[in-house]
Amino acid sequence: MNNKRRIAFIVPEFPYGGAEKQISYLYKYVKKNNSDSKLIASNSSGNSECESLGIDILLSGVENKILRNLIRFFNIIRLIIKLLQVKCDIYVFYNKLYLPCVPILKIFKRKVVYSVREYDETILLGWRKKILERCNYLYSNSQRIANELNTAGLNCEFINNYYEFGEPYWKKESQSIVCISNGEPHKRIKELIEVVADTENIELRIFGKFKNSRYKKECIDAAAKAKNRIFIMGYQEQNVIKNEIKRSAALAHPSEKEGTANAILDAINAGIPIVVANIPENKDLIGNADCFFDVNSKESMKSELMNVLNLSEVNYDRYNIVKKYSSLNLQKIEERLYLL
Known part of the structure; x- marks a missing residue:
């Protein structure tokens, strides 16, 4: 097993939500045996281990949908250029906004892993399915998603999340x-x-x-x-x-x-x-x-x-x-x- 592959784990920003937490867990686990791994946020980061590229693809502050999509298009181009400059062998994504990056990364002989995190009926429509077909590995923390993708002819593995459980600490003090x-x-x-x-x-x-x-x-x-x-x-x-x-x-x-x-x-x-x-x-x-x-x-x-x-x-x-x-x-x- 070649554990010297340079792997980049990409998220929109930190902190954000549960998906970012899971990508962070995975990064830390891989990092123990692979010092070349990188955790990268497209935009801002509140995580000291995470490299920030300063490119906002969520654009949640832009309410006009046409304007948001236009800005996002140019930001995706900027992001692809930045990711290629990172010079990693494998790129791990989870957010569907990153899907347009996949074909370009593949042209430059990069491996792409996509983690499908939420059920979305549009994921198998048109160009999105074609892009998923180009990914080197698909996995999901949802059995339903894995089943849907496998039924559609895509090879998607179901793998549960990781969680670091401790002793219960609940002390009910209110309603x-x-x-x-x-x-x-x-x-x-x-x-x-x-x-x-x-x-x-x-x-x-x-x-x-x-x-x-x-x-x-x-x-x-x-x-x-x-x-x-x-x-x-x-x-x-x-x-x-x-x-x-x-x-x-x-x-x-x-x-x-x-x-x-x-x-x-x-x-x-x-x-x-x-x-x-x-x-x-x-x-x-x-x-x-x-x-x-x-x-x-x-x-x-x-x-x-x-x-x-x-x-x-x-x-x-x-x-x-x-x-x-x-x-x-x-x-x-x-x-x-x-x-x-």
Whole structure:
């Protein structure tokens, strides 16, 4: 196995979300045996180990879609030039915004690995499928995604995330629900807020970045109806979030589109009860448990939130979940990289 291949792990920016955390875990694991590995953020980085290229491809502050796509087109060209200057042998991406980089990197004889993190019906349409076919290795933390890609004739391996579990630390001190999620429409934060606002006694704290200012305003307006029971906390350091999980009654995760939700893993690590949408990825993560609500039903969400407030122990099999998310998953990906 050639562990001297120069490998670049590319993310849009740090900190951002669970996918970036997983790429960072993988980078650190590979770095132990390969000092030539690089962790690269296209744009800004709050990670001291991460090299920043200063190129924004998310462009979340540009609300005009035509203008955003135009700027992104030129930024992708700049990014490709920068990535070629990095002079690595293998490039590992996860965000679909990077897909246009693949053909150019392949022309220059670079290997490309793409990690498909969230289910998206458009991933197999037109040019995207053709680009995926050109990748040297595809893997996903979602069994559903891996199955969809394999059915479409693409070779995609299912590999679970890694998570560094510790001893449970949950100490219920309130009737508050905590939600850890970036503020994007498919995360269904607004729906969660509306459900909590419709109750009389549930308190909700939401941690995470809102990239879309319009959606953030919609969420703030919805929260205002709850008379000081819903708090949008924005991005916070991990120790702040950990303390909130420790004291809360449960974690809610209403997202309708996920790979493996790190927020749910954070909750399982703490040993706190959870209320999550019944999407396939969450069922794969948690298994058979009494913690799901119908992703299409606010009434179902409300019912589960009310039920979970009275729990004094977890509503899932923590032991078996912990076993699934070991460092063996990182080892498997590393082995695949060196076989390219």
